Amino acid sequence: MPSASAGAPQQATEESQVAATALTLDRLQPVILSGHPARIGLADMLAALPINPGRLIPCRADTPAQRNVTASLIDDAVAGADRAVLLVAEGIGCAAAAWWARLSPRAYVERVAGALLIDPASGDQTASFASPRSVLPFPSLVLGTGQDAKALSGEWGSRLLAAPETSAAAPRSGPFRAMIQRFTTAIVEGDVGRARRLLEAVGEG
Incomplete structure (x- = not known):
């Protein structure tokens, strides 16, 4: 039976990793793009990560007017941020993030340091956010599994971090936290090339 002291170094290491990740993410302004309704417990997932509360935008596009409001x-959220922006999107919000990044003026897009794209929706439900195919203009990491997530990560130029269960438990896992820490540290430092190299080290599962 392991002693209490045997677990202490591991606990201290985990706590230091969480603190380091929190410090890094504190230098980014999250803009959260949620599906409507959210397909997963996005609030729970974000609560599991040391991400400061950001601007939450429900991505609606049932009509052209709603899509224009979403844009x-x-x-407004990106332009009003007081630091580099981290887009955090889930479900149809991932399609909205790609659509916005591809069609928005460069002055807006350049304020985005990177994106976390969680459990992206695909197919007919994303038709309202269709856009010309091109890689995203900033480093991005897709959390998901299956052929749809793999195909979209390829289209967006993202790396895929396979997660058998896209749930609040996923961000608590060691590998996910470690990758978020490495990814966000690189983009905070403004080293896009380094961020992309780190993402290239992620297996596609």
Whole structure:
């Protein structure tokens, strides 16, 4: 039976990793793009990560007017951020993030340091956010599994971090926390090339 002292170094290491990740993420302004309704417990997932509360934008596009409002809300959130922006999107919000990044003026897009794309939706439900295919203009990491997530990560130029269960438990896992820490540290330092190299080290599962 392991002694209490045997677990102490591991606990201290985990706590230091969480603290380091929190310090890094504190230098980024999250803009959260949620599906409507959210397909997963996005609030729970974010609570499991040391991410400061950010601007939450429900991504609606049932009509062209709603899609225009969504674009305007993303523009306002990005332009009003007081630090580099980290897009955090889930479900149809991932398609909205790609659509916005591909079609928005460079002055807006350049304020985005990177993106976490969680359990991306695909197919007919994303048709309203269709856009010309091109890789995203910033480093991005897809959390998901299956052929849809793999195909979208390829289209977006993202790396895929396979997660058998896209749930609140996923961000608590050691590998996910470690990758988020490495990824966000690189983009905070403004080293896009390093961030992309780190993502290239992620297996596609």
